[in-house]
Amino acid sequence: MADLGSRGERILNGIPASRGVCRGKLFVLRQPTAHETPQYRISVNEVDAEYDRLQQALLLTRQQLHDLQHRVSETLGSDEARIFDAQLLVLEDPSLIDEVRKAVGTDHVNIDHAFARVAQRFIDGFAAMDDDYMRERAIDIRDVTHRVLQNLASPGSTPDLSQIREPSILVAHDLTPSQTALLDRKMILGFATDLGSSTSHTAILARALSLPAVTGLKDASQRVVNGEYALLDGFNGALVLHPSEQTLFEYGQIERRYLAMEEKLRQDRELPAVTLDRHEIVLSANIENAGETSEVLASGAEGVGLFRTEYLFLERATHPSEEEQYTAYRQLAERLHPAPVIIRTLDLGGDKMPVQPDAFTERNPFLGWRAIRLCLQERDLFRAQLRAILRAAVTGNIKMMYPMISSLDELGQANELVAECKASLAAEGIPYQADLEIGVMVEIPSAVIIADSLARHLRFFSIGTNDLIQYTLAVDRMNPKIAHLHQPTHPAVVRMIKATIDASHQAGIWTGVCGEMAGDPVLAPLLLGLGADELSVSPSLLPSVKYVLRRLKLSEARELAYFALQSESASEILERCRKLVRSIAPELLAC
Numbered sequence: 001m002a003d004l005g006s007r008g009e010r011i012l013n014g015i016p017a018s019r020g021v022c023r024g025k026l027f028v029l030r031q032p033t034a035h036e037t038p039q040y041r042i043s044v045n046e047v048d049a050e051y052d053r054l055q056q057a058l059l060l061t062r063q064q065l066h067d068l069q070h071r072v073s074e075t076l077g078s079d080e081a082r083i084f085d086a087q088l089l090v091l092e093d094p095s096l097i098d099e100v101r102k103a104v105g106t107d108h109v110n111i112d113h114a115f116a117r118v119a120q121r122f123i124d125g126f127a128a129m130d131d132d133y134m135r136e137r138a139i140d141i142r143d144v145t146h147r148v149l150q151n152l153a154s155p156g157s158t159p160d161l162s163q164i165r166e167p168s169i170l171v172a173h174d175l176t177p178s179q180t181a182l183l184d185r186k187m188i189l190g191f192a193t194d195l196g197s198s199t200s201h202t203a204i205l206a207r208a209l210s211l212p213a214v215t216g217l218k219d220a221s222q223r224v225v226n227g228e229y230a231l232l233d234g235f236n237g238a239l240v241l242h243p244s245e246q247t248l249f250e251y252g253q254i255e256r257r258y259l260a261m262e263e264k265l266r267q268d269r270e271l272p273a274v275t276l277d278r279h280e281i282v283l284s285a286n287i288e289n290a291g292e293t294s295e296v297l298a299s300g301a302e303g304v305g306l307f308r309t310e311y312l313f314l315e316r317a318t319h320p321s322e323e324e325q326y327t328a329y330r331q332l333a334e335r336l337h338p339a340p341v342i343i344r345t346l347d348l349g350g351d352k353m354p355v356q357p358d359a360f361t362e363r364n365p366f367l368g369w370r371a372i373r374l375c376l377q378e379r380d381l382f383r384a385q386l387r388a389i390l391r392a393a394v395t396g397n398i399k400m401m402y403p404m405i406s407s408l409d410e411l412g413q414a415n416e417l418v419a420e421c422k423a424s425l426a427a428e429g430i431p432y433q434a435d436l437e438i439g440v441m442v443e444i445p446s447a448v449i450i451a452d453s454l455a456r457h458l459r460f461f462s463i464g465t466n467d468l469i470q471y472t473l474a475v476d477r478m479n480p481k482i483a484h485l486h487q488p489t490h491p492a493v494v495r496m497i498k499a500t501i502d503a504s505h506q507a508g509i510w511t512g513v514c515g516e517m518a519g520d521p522v523l524a525p526l527l528l529g530l531g532a533d534e535l536s537v538s539p540s541l542l543p544s545v546k547y548v549l550r551r552l553k554l555s556e557a558r559e560l561a562y563f564a565l566q567s568e569s570a571s572e573i574l575e576r577c578r579k580l581v582r583s584i585a586p587e588l589l590a591c
């Protein structure tokens with residue numbers, strides 16, 4: 001790509017997170033939180049003016065919610081629109097408003113601070129209640145609080161996503177995975193964030209949604225203006241503000257090449273993932289949502305290699321019941337039957353936080369209360385999921401794997417719970433799959449080191465390279481400042497993958513790879529050469545992986561792996577991977 005900076009545009013460089021180019025007006029999202037809310041003292045004379053400010057903000061919020069309700073009613077129906085009734089009721093709640101008024105009058109603090117403080121108390125109170133219905137109210141109060149605080153901060157000028165009126169490029173300091181999952185694809189052309197990397201769950205979701213995305217743009221959200229015209233380049237990781245005619249022309253060429261390549265990929269989609277020397281490898285899809293079956297089928301996947309079930313648990317105050325989960329898993333597996341669906345048990349924690357503010361404030365969430373660790377302590381939560389999976393597996397081709405296993409002890413405890421769930425289902429006369437295939441994700445170095453022991457108790461491994469790289473190299477996968485150190489071709493990572501695959505084969509079980517490394521067509525040949533039996537990737541990336549595999553010989557992949565296992569340099573291995581793909585599918589690297 002030519003140097004675009006010389007033409008007067010402003011280019012902000014970040015990390016390419018999801019391929020594609022889009023252009024349009026920017027929509028800058030600012031979401032004040034209770035922690036960001038300004039706090040200052042006011043004089044007695046200012047109390048009434050502060051209170052008036054609150055009344056204005058409440059009025060504006062009410063108008064926005066009615067407007068939103070009207071639009072949702074037109075597009076989704078009146079039942080869905082009713083969800084805003086609860087939020088409107090919060091605005092009318094006299095106890096909340098009275099407490100805020102009292103706090104301003106007695107403490108002489110600004111109304112924003114008083115509102116945030118009182119609302120947080122209400123949120124915590126509702127979140128801690130036993131009653132499911134009451135706990136759901138915590139989400140309504142939190143949403144309404146955000147909206148009121150935005151309107152207090154700068155009435156009408158700090159928009160939220162519901163205010164997008166035309167398809168736009170979203171710019172935000174950060175987006176949570178659940179916000180990303182809920183993005184309206186008709187209104188969001190792509191997104192750019194200050195934080196994040198290419199293996200954060202937000203980036204993974206952008207690829208699942210086929211939305212161009214750039215992360216790690218540092219302070220871009222502070223430097224751009226709402227409504228400004230820009231081009232987002234998800235291939236190279238750039239946000240080009242006010243692109244010149246020449247730049248738009250050059251990107252037009254890139255897009256044309258990309259579309260031509262997509263057409264080529266479509267032609268291979270239904271064909272098997274088999275190398276030129278007739279070696280077959282299973283290509284499966286990673287999904288975050290039980291409804292993604294059409295994307296799975298359209299991608300040419302042979303099944304689901306990773307279903308990230310935690311998305312069923314996000315953005316709600318109560319956990320889904322066993323019955324709700326059972327229905328979701330059963331419907332997914334039935335729609336894809338006879339193709340296999342590997343359900344990963346809950347991987348909450350890390351960057352995927354449910355709505356329970358106090359329980360999840362950790363200094364090092366990725367080293368903390370996450371995944372299987374959380375499930376082995378929150379046993380009722382885990383039991384409900386295990387029972388739902390065991391039941392759904394009666395009608396579907398379901399397998400199950402545990403995330404973040406670091407020891408045999410954890411595996412043993414999880415399996416004991418499975419045995420307990422089977423016994424209780426049998427006692428209740430509820431049908432379940434007695435011979436459910438169970439595997440684990442290998443994503444912690446200790447699991448690699450004891451892979452031979454683990455393999456004796458399991459039916460398969462699935463290597464989670466996103467976390468395996470993070471934990472092996474001590475590189476936070478969310479931190480854009482060290483994103484360049486998150487290296488899938490680091491010799492230590494290559495050897496870890498090889499050791500895991502060898503241990504599994506010696507024990508007579510298979511190994512898949514489901515981290516983002518598997519979805520990179522440049523790296524897929526290396527994984528094949530290292531002996532992977534399955535690659536599980538985002539449906540949007542699957543066609544390009546298949547395209548490369550179908551133009552490759554297993555012998556070439558093995559030579560590449562042999563080279564990588566001898567090499568001492570991540571960049572040397574990466575260059576060798578690129579060289580191989582350039583020689584067999586140069587058109588893929590050209591866009």
Ligand code: PEP
Nearest residue numbers: 443464465466467514515
């Ligand atoms: C991984 O760690 O590679 C993986 C697939 O799991 P997740 O990205 O959900 O942590």
Ligand code: MG
Nearest residue numbers: 443464466467
């Ligand atoms: Mg992981």
